[in-house]
Amino acid sequence: MLTVHHLENSRSQRILWLLEELGVEYDLKRYGRDKTTNLAPPELREIHPLGKAPVITDKGVTVAESGAIVEYLLYEYDDGTLKPADGTPEQLAYTYWLHYAEGTFMSLMLLSLVISRIENAPLLVRPIAKGIASKVRNGYLDPNIKRNLDHMEATLTNTTWFCGARLTGADVQMSFAVEAAEVRTNLAEDYPHMAAYLERIRARPAYKSALDRGGHYELGGH
Numbered sequence: 001m002l003t004v005h006h007l008e009n010s011r012s013q014r015i016l017w018l019l020e021e022l023g024v025e026y027d028l029k030r031y032g033r034d035k036t037t038n039l040a041p042p043e044l045r046e047i048h049p050l051g052k053a054p055v056i057t058d059k060g061v062t063v064a065e066s067g068a069i070v071e072y073l074l075y076e077y078d079d080g081t082l083k084p085a086d087g088t089p090e091q092l093a094y095t096y097w098l099h100y101a102e103g104t105f106m107s108l109m110l111l112s113l114v115i116s117r118i119e120n121a122p123l124l125v126r127p128i129a130k131g132i133a134s135k136v137r138n139g140y141l142d143p144n145i146k147r148n149l150d151h152m153e154a155t156l157t158n159t160t161w162f163c164g165a166r167l168t169g170a171d172v173q174m175s176f177a178v179e180a181a182e183v184r185t186n187l188a189e190d191y192p193h194m195a196a197y198l199e200r201i202r203a204r205p206a207y208k209s210a211l212d213r214g215g216h217y218e219l220g221g222h
Helices: 012-022 042-046 066-077 089-119 126-158 169-184 192-202 205-214
Strands: 003-007 027-031 055-058 061-064
Touching (some): 012 066, 012 205, 027 205, 055 066, 061 066, 066 089, 066 169, 089 126, 126 169, 126 192, 169 192, 192 205
Parallel strands (some): 003 027
Antiparallel strands (some): 055 061
């Protein structure tokens, strides 16, 4: 049976959601974060050399990276419901948003986390660290994050889901990105279409079932 190696408060939560949408049976192996570093435990390296989640094992293969897992699961188990037909505008949008989530947006969120930690450097070097971080934040990071948030908001102004009128695997991939944005800004006030998008996601029975299976999850503040 398919096994999901699931790290708490991580990207692997969306893989559980996808499996619930697909109606695929799976075993769940939970991993807690290190209480000091907040990193994944070393046990995950026994599954994949990088020791990160999500990782799945299925039919004798191990698949890592969220985008690769989404593509694998839709290829193996989807009946066409969660992936647009080839050659359609929706399929092009699907490919774009599937890769945009990690390739563009989450790299900015990671940089934002790094900059925040630099800004809270030890007192002795904090003034210098904050000066450097401020230049990166004001000159590059914040303008790029705003441009991306505006891009996502504009897309959802015209569509129910990122690829059109129907939920796709790209929305599963994008869910983590929008939840990360929710932590950073007031979506309801600044990006109401993104806020409504999250409400639609959280109202889905499969999403709720994934939360029940995955346990405590607080990235999006819910």
